[in-house]
Structure formats: C-alpha cells, structure tokens
Amino acid sequence: MSPLRLFRAILREASCLPHPYLQSFAKGRAGDYFRRYRNSPEPLKHLSRARSNLRKLERINRGERKPFMQLLSQAYGRTGKLRHELLQPHLASSDPTLPSRERIIPSKPNSVPPTYTPTLASLLTSPQAIKTSKPLSHANLLTPRTLPTRAIDPSSEEARLLGPFSLRRLVNIHQRQYREQTSRVLPPLEVRVLPGRDALEEKQLHVPSTGLEQYDPVQALVKLATAGPRPTPSRSRKQGHPDDVKQAEPHCHEVVLGKVKHHSRRWLRRRYRELLASIPSVTVKPRPGDLPSEYKVDWASPELALAHDVPRPLRVMTQEEKEWIKRAQTCGEQSHTGRVSKQ
Structure with a gap:
C-alpha cells in the first residue's frame, strides 16, 4: 500500500470513531506522523508504525476494548506525550x-x-x-x-x-x-482554585495551570459517561415538519456520543467511566493568613469512577456496621479461648 493510500485509510477509519475529539486526535496524530517523514529518503521504512495504527483503528471500530482504552489514555494524557505536557506545570522548573x-x-x-x-x-x-x-x-x-x-x-x-x-x-x-x-x-486535566485564581495571584502565590481549565474537560467526560441514547425522530420530523423540529431541540444532547459498530452507547459510557477512574482532581485552597496554599487531591468524578481500575472505598462504613464487626471479633475471640481451655 502506498503512503498516500495508507494515510487516506487512516483518516477514513478515524472518521468512524464515536466522539469528535477522538476523531480530531487520531487524524492530527496521523497527519503529524506523515508530515514528519514525507521528505525522508526511505519513507517505506516508517510505514510499519502507520500500518499498526491503522490496524489498531480497525480493531477499535470492530469494538475491541483494549485498543479503545489505549486511545482514550493517549487522547486524555494518561500515557504518551500529552501526559508529559500535563505534568510539566507541576514540576519545579515551572515555579x-x-x-x-x-x-x-x-x-x-x-x-x-x-x-x-x-x-x-x-x-x-x-x-x-x-x-x-x-x-x-x-x-x-x-x-x-x-x-x-x-x-x-x-x-x-x-x-x-x-x-x-x-x-x-x-x-x-x-x-x-x-x-x-x-x-x-497521573497528572490532572485541570486545577481548581477556591475561591478564585485572582485572589491567589494578588497574594503573589504561584498556582499551576494546565491550560485546559477554560474547556472544563472533566465535566465533558462526565457528560459522555452519563449520556443517554439519542432521541428518535418522529415521522413528522422525518417529513420536515417545522413544529416537530422545535419541540425536539430541547431534548438534544450537548455532547454527541456515537456508536462503535459492534457495541452500544452503554459500552462506550462504561469505557469513559474507566477513564474517569484514572483522572485525579486537584483543588487549591488558600490557608488563613500568610500561609501557603493547601493542595488537595480527590477523584475527578467519585460517583462514576470504577473501583476495579483504581482502588478506592466504595462508601463510608456506618457506626452500626463497626459495632457489628467489633461484636463478631469479640465472639470469635471468646470461642477461641473456650476451645483452648477445654483442650
């Protein structure tokens, strides 16, 4: 396969990805790669990686979980070059x-x-x-x-x-x-500041920023993880009835979630929840007086993060449950001492 046909095949497969951001990420990465090696004296040597990317996109569109999670990790900075760029504001060289x-x-x-x-x-x-x-x-x-x-x-x-x-x-x-x-x-996608970033800048306190705060990426991922099915148009809308179009406008979703060929949108929502389980949330809160700021790391979306990817407590144990556990331990110790004394 020639380089031009291979590049077109990658763009064609990238257009079938279920989210516009993933489509632009895959297309931009392929364009950068081909642009970098187009003037190489031996361009065929660099086509093996492009072929592997094409096979990975085909596997994603067939509905395989592992390559899709790899693409999500690269697109949202869990691995790869974007991860190093998101980690750069938190290093000592930036402060x-x-x-x-x-x-x-x-x-x-x-x-x-x-x-x-x-x-x-x-x-x-x-x-x-x-x-x-x-x-x-x-x-x-x-x-x-x-x-x-x-x-x-x-x-x-x-x-x-x-x-x-x-x-x-x-x-x-x-x-x-x-x-x-x-x-x-794992670097965060955004750094939240309470009560505001301007208040800390007035105190001449350095606050790291990833540059993505204005886009609110975590909230967009939460919408993707909870997006329902698309509203099915009625017959009158298919025929182009203007009143029906106006009624359907409030029910349209702001975040468009497509569909992989062999999996439903429910499968996609689960994949985005797995991604949320690997995204921490950093909150900066100023301490009283002239003390430095306090940094707190929490879950980006605790209600959607999956426990099997990153260990976290499912819920807080109640006082009644603690008493039951303590009572069971004492009963076990008493029975054990009774058996020992009988022997």
Missing part, C-alpha cells in the same frame, strides 16, 4: 518562587536533590494519582525508601561497621526516586 534545596556534595552544582512542588507532592502522596496502590509518605519525599540505615543515621551500628555512606550514591538514589515516582503519577 520560579520555589526555593532550591542544598547541595549534597558542596563542590558539585549538579548534586542538588530534586525539589517537589506542593502540587507534585500532593499527587505523589495520594492513592488517587498514582498507578500503583502504594503512595509515598511525606517523609519519603525527603528521605527515599531505598536509603540504607547508615545514610540516615551516621552513628548507627551499620555505619560503624561499613563506614560512611557515599555522597554520590546518595545523589543517585534521590534522582532515581524522582524519575520513578514522576513516571507513576
């Missing part, structure tokens, strides 16, 4: 007011341990914003988990036997933890 840490090796300028911004620290210590189930603690941000005892306490028995810990190894451990943890974190 000029953040003080740097002291050097570990005084004579080496590159021995400064990584600095965690308040937003990044909140994301790394929250179970809603990391890919694994074990987040960091606030103490681990300054003291990595993999540090041995002699690096933390120079007067310990291990330090007395093995000698002082190497400062270069200490620098490498700090940098390695920073790279590993930032590769696990």
Whole structure:
C-alpha cells in the first residue's frame, strides 16, 4: 500500500470513531506522523508504525476494548506525550518562587536533590494519582525508601561497621526516586482554585495551570459517561415538519456520543467511566493568613469512577456496621479461648 493510500485509510477509519475529539486526535496524530517523514529518503521504512495504527483503528471500530482504552489514555494524557505536557506545570522548573534545596556534595552544582512542588507532592502522596496502590509518605519525599540505615543515621551500628555512606550514591538514589515516582503519577486535566485564581495571584502565590481549565474537560467526560441514547425522530420530523423540529431541540444532547459498530452507547459510557477512574482532581485552597496554599487531591468524578481500575472505598462504613464487626471479633475471640481451655 502506498503512503498516500495508507494515510487516506487512516483518516477514513478515524472518521468512524464515536466522539469528535477522538476523531480530531487520531487524524492530527496521523497527519503529524506523515508530515514528519514525507521528505525522508526511505519513507517505506516508517510505514510499519502507520500500518499498526491503522490496524489498531480497525480493531477499535470492530469494538475491541483494549485498543479503545489505549486511545482514550493517549487522547486524555494518561500515557504518551500529552501526559508529559500535563505534568510539566507541576514540576519545579515551572515555579520560579520555589526555593532550591542544598547541595549534597558542596563542590558539585549538579548534586542538588530534586525539589517537589506542593502540587507534585500532593499527587505523589495520594492513592488517587498514582498507578500503583502504594503512595509515598511525606517523609519519603525527603528521605527515599531505598536509603540504607547508615545514610540516615551516621552513628548507627551499620555505619560503624561499613563506614560512611557515599555522597554520590546518595545523589543517585534521590534522582532515581524522582524519575520513578514522576513516571507513576497521573497528572490532572485541570486545577481548581477556591475561591478564585485572582485572589491567589494578588497574594503573589504561584498556582499551576494546565491550560485546559477554560474547556472544563472533566465535566465533558462526565457528560459522555452519563449520556443517554439519542432521541428518535418522529415521522413528522422525518417529513420536515417545522413544529416537530422545535419541540425536539430541547431534548438534544450537548455532547454527541456515537456508536462503535459492534457495541452500544452503554459500552462506550462504561469505557469513559474507566477513564474517569484514572483522572485525579486537584483543588487549591488558600490557608488563613500568610500561609501557603493547601493542595488537595480527590477523584475527578467519585460517583462514576470504577473501583476495579483504581482502588478506592466504595462508601463510608456506618457506626452500626463497626459495632457489628467489633461484636463478631469479640465472639470469635471468646470461642477461641473456650476451645483452648477445654483442650
């Protein structure tokens, strides 16, 4: 297949995706790829990736779940290049007011341990914003988990036997933890500010912004996850009756949700709910006085996030249930002690 026919086939398959944003994302990515390698001396070498993208789009339009979730993750910044762009506002390089840490090796300028911004620290210590189930603690941000005892306490028995810990190894451990943890974190699509962004800017407090706040992407995803079926037009509307068109206008949905060939809109709503389970929500709230702002990480949509993707409590345990559990534990302990005494 020639490059032009392959590009047209990708655009044709991308036009069958169920949402306009996914269509534009797939078409733009294909256009950038072909535009980058169109003047290559051997363009056929770069067509294998384009063919794999075409096969993936065909699998999506056939209704397969795995490639569709991969496309959603790339389009909404859970993986890929967009994820790094969404994470950039939460790094120390984007906050000029953040003080740097002291050097570990005084004579080496590159021995400064990584600095965690308040937003990044909140994301790394929250179970809603990391890919694994074990987040960091606030103490681990300054003291990595993999540090041995002699690096933390120079007067310990291990330090007395093995000698002082190497400062270069200490620098490498700090940098390695920073790279590993930032590769696990899931960046938010938007940063909410209470009561407003202008109030914090007047206090000269730096507030990160992804640039997507004006589009409200989380609310658009919630609408896609809860969108019902399209209203079926009546006979008079098919015939072009003007009164029937006016009556049908209020029932039209703002968010258009299409249909994959072999799956219904209910299947699509479930896929968008799985996507919402991997999107954290960051809220910035100013503290009283001249104290810095408080960063809170929560679920983007707790009522729609699926528990099997990101572990979260389904609901809060009531006091009556706690009493029942306590009573069952005491009864179990009494029966166990009774059996032991009989023996």
